[in-house]
Amino acid sequence: MTTRSNFDRQLEALHLDLVQMGGMVQKAIEEGIRALMERDGDLADRVVAGDKAIDDMEQQIERTCLRLLMHQQPVARDFRSVFAALKMITDLERIADQAADIANLSHRFTGQKLIGMVGHVPAMERVAREMVESSISAFVRQDLAAAQDTIRRDDEMDALFGRVKDELIELLRSGAAGEAADQAIDVLMVAKYMERIGDHAVNVCEWVEYLVTGVHQSEELNEER
Secondary structure, eight states, X not given: OOHHHHHHHHHHHHHHHHHHHHHHHHHHHHHHHHHHHTTXXXXXXXXXXXXXXXXXXXXXXXXXXXHHHHHSOOOHHHHHHHHHHHHHHHHHHXXXXXXXXXXXXXXXXXXXXXXGGGGGHHHHHHHHHHHHHHHHHHHHHTOHHHHHXXXXXXXXXXXXXXXXXXXXXXXXXXXXXXXXXXXXXXXXXXXXXXHHXXXXXXXXXXXXXXXXXXXXXXXXXXXXX
């Protein structure tokens, strides 16, 4: 087997691992929110426990990337692909951490009747999962247009977060919050975690831009300054 074909084979295996890690992260997001909406403490605990498997997957991919960099002597575009993958798994791991944080927070909702603000959370969960899935797909396919489409979806996530925040402010201003105030603040925290997950998906897409163009968003900002 030639050096090039061996590198391509290992790079394909790396992409499969990234897709697998992405699937694990998407499942953590979905189950973390489901644990909250259904007040399912056992499911919440499983999401938290599952974070260890995602951490292990991150370390496995990191080792693969380092082996490729050290032993395969990649050309410029190959180097960008492996380097971007290293950056990407950091964002995926942080997304998993935030899903685990949501699962932990969901224990505070046990035995409570959910307030109206919670109604925005499933929509945020759907957008977050779709952004994560499309960002990983864009990376594997090196699809710049798909990455840019995903970045634009962050506006949708920000708008949903804004609604949650505005409803909390209105609830507190009305003086009718009562016992619901604590839950409303917890819902805001969940919404903030979801908004951060969207930001991490955007980060992945910016590494797709770097992979395809050789320029990262931070470099463009530095040039403007």
